[in-house]
Amino acid sequence: MLTGRPRVFLESRHLGKQVSTREGTLALLNDINFTINAGTSVAILGASGSGKTTLLGLLAGLDTPTQGEVIIDNHNLNDFDEDGRAALRAEMVGFVFQNFQLLLGLTALENVMLPLELAQAPHPRKTAEELLKRVGLGERIHHYPNQLSGGEQQRCAIARAFSTQPRCLFADEPTGNLDSETGKRIIDLLFELNVEQGTTLIVATHDAKLSQLCEQRLRLDAGQLVTNDLTLGVADTAHE
């Protein structure tokens, strides 16, 4: 399936992040370098506090680095201000969070419509309805988040993430708050949509099963990138 020269979609160059605390400067990430090809799936692994979420935030442009730069699709994030990065996110990035982060006052449908409206996409309602049907929530589109189970909320969040057909999807511990059976179904859904839409998938996780499905594994330890493992994951084998 991998034909031609793979195109680099995302690049991290000497990426570092420090924060000031009462006890002095604390390094969260140190000199992180790697590249991610378009359309691949990547797992960021590591123990709690190793810097997974920090790295994910920097890659997605949710936060700014202290050193180094992130290049997404030939755009250097350092060249953009927060609004510019927001526009970039609206255009090409989707998110799935551990805590789902659905807006409680909006229905499932409205939550999914939100990024479509922000990107001023045509027919946001129709697209959102179709996606909700796709993730199996067709009957529950007018339900509010607290009327949905954890798995249903995450499915809704996935529908929201894919609604704008992002070129890259960031997921932060997407199965962290779910039981293993529900988690497995969520992983399947994520990878199915990844393949369907040709999205680059970047997942921060410590779920070994999930990481095995990814083509590339970045392992962090105390803010350092310790391995960048490019062996083919199970998913690729399965799809070959």
Place this chain on the structure above:
Amino acid sequence: MSKVRPDKGFLFLWKNSWRMLRRDWSGGELNILAIGLVIAVTSITAVGFFTDRIERGLNLQSAELIGADLVITSANPAVNNYIEGVRANELQVATTQQFRSVAIGNNQPQLVEVKAVSEAYPLRGVLRVSDTPFGADEATIDTPSPGDVWVDARFLQLLKLEMGDTITLGASTFTLRKVLRFEPDRGGDLFSIAPRVLMNYADVEATGLIGVGALVSYRLLISGLPEDIENYQQTISNKLRVGERILTLEEGRPELNIALDRARQFLGLAALISVLLAGVAVATVAYRFASRHLDTSAMLRCLGASQKTIIRLFGMEMLWLALLASTVGCLLGVLTQFVITELLDQLLIAKLPPPSFKAVFLGYATGIVMLIGFALPPLLSLRGVPPLRVLRKDIGVPAVSSWFVYLAVVVCMSLLLYWQIGDLKLVGIVLGGIIVTLMLLAFAAYLLILLLNRLRGRVGVAWRFGLSNISRRPASSIIQIVAFGLGITVLLLLSAVRSDLLDNWQRSLPPDAPNHFVINVQPNQVEGVSAFFKKRGVANTQLYPMVRARMVKVNGNSVRTTDYDNARAKRMITREFNLSWAENMQADNKLASGRWWSRQDFGRPLLSLEAKLSATLGLQLNDVVSYDVNGTVIDFTLINLRNIEWDTFNINFFTVVAPGVLEQYPANWVTSVYLNPEQRQELGQLVSEFPNVTLIDVEVIMQRVRDIMDRVSLAVEFISLFTLMAGLAVLYAAIQSNQDERRFENAVLRTLGASRKTLMMGLFAEFTLLGALSGLLAGLSATSLAWLLAKTVFIFEYSFDLGVVFIGVVSGTVIVVIAGLLGTRSVLAMPPIQSLRGGHP
């Protein structure tokens, strides 16, 4: 295995609640609650201190109306025996005696009211004198020297005398030294006084006028520190002998009394409003505090705390906070009022009495009642937090019925306010009005949210955010609309409406209000006097007839002083009434009950009384009141009661009868006119043309009333600064009330790619809607409240003012949008990375 039993005693609560307070404090949880409370207590104590001092300052001023803080009157010189006792109490004392006599000047006799005064007279207020009858006057601290007298301008004109001439009183001769223009304590019946002759107390005996049986009124004037006066009054009032009585302010001048009453009402209104606003601010932040503590409660429940323990812990924590914040608030209140009184010292009352500690107690009481009262209901709901919330954050809290707690708070607050303001009607109307407004606001907010929910799908993305911001947080939107609305209502009441009320009040005494009373005009002089004024361009020269009569029977029963407990009533029935007649009711009178007479009633003995007088005498509509008019008893039927605006300085009568009944009896005619300085110069001509006519100059009293109006207006303006502060606290609190939710939502929206502009537009749309709606409702309720206040408390004319509604909408929108956008800056600045880190608030 022994069971561990946690110690839930007082020590446990004491220690743990204090610990919780410290933790919440360093965690920044209590900042807003503490700030709200400190603003509340500061404004309450500052207003309390200030109004207390102003009020006592005004009382001091009003003491001038009796020339002292305390006056004992008697017909017996033995009243002077108290002097030593008064001095022993470290109080100042002065003595006066008054009697009628005949003075001879230019070989003509003239009935005069002689007043002999000791050197210290007057103890409060000052005499004003001039060198020519209508020339410029000045204040003096002197009294007539032995051998001198000071007299009314009228006296000089009646006897054609000049300064330096001599007059004879009894066996003594006196030199005319000054024209007496104003004596602070010259109260009583303006219509029946003869010209004044003021002399030295030491000269009285030599005149030989005070023989046995002479009708003399002796007065002992006393002044000193308020506490000493109060103590002395308590001691002396039990020792008074027959015929001796303590003179109260009520018997001073009704016009000034009314002005002072209104002054208190205005100050009270301003204080009342800032207290209520502060209450709203505290209530709003307390709600937020409680909702932020849902997790703490759930965790405590998980760790085995009982519902009771949780409530006690939080309750105690609140008590600590209330005590701390009240202390800070009281200190700031004291400082603020010192600074402000220093700044306004010269403008306000020359010398304010020192602050009393009433305000400190009020500050603490208010702080505690408010915090416990407003924080308790949301805290009670914490009790019901299921421990499961530790696992599932989306599990809410069962609603707790807390109306009874709020009711208790309202009752407590009302009592506190009543205690501070002392005007039940004012407190009732404002409090009732605010509660009704609150319910209307909440209901309107609810309707709006329903409506917005329908509109949600039909507007663009920014407005859609704005609309859904409101509709997806129904509870906090209602709180915000109510808080904004109440804040704007009271700010409107204080700005637009306050100036309306003050203007109305000042308009009741326009620059051309009558400044002279003309009395004793005989029936055959009515036309001449009227023509005299008309010729000199004086507007409104209508004269009113007046017949003297004594009230002898009510419903056929003779009236006796013993029938009445009320001292005023007793005096009224021993005096003669001035009965007037008129076809129409005077413009500044209002019918309180009954009906005015029509043309068919002319000639029938129908009676109209001033409402308060009728109440004092215990009379009711349709009572038959019999008057002895010049030897004939006439039975009048009381058919209506009137309210009179005494402070207009127009001629007014307690008793008016239908035309065609009293015309045949000997009448005196009276009028009141406004004379400018030039016209005043010609008064001498009036007196020589109509020698029996008496002129009374009330310009000085009017100036005092105007002074009081000005000072009170200034004080009210000042106090409204505090109310403004409290209002801003409400706005701040309302904006803060859902800040956590906003912060989370905006972080998520930014993560999903919303630009700052989109979020800003959303907030703009939201605050515009909230502000315009709150402003509309606030404008409506402010003008309704003002109308109600004007009608029932201040007794002014006031009509609904759509301008206020317009101002409400505009100012509401502008204030809420600016405050809202400023208040949510931090929300917009929130880095989107928080959406990865945080959960739902």
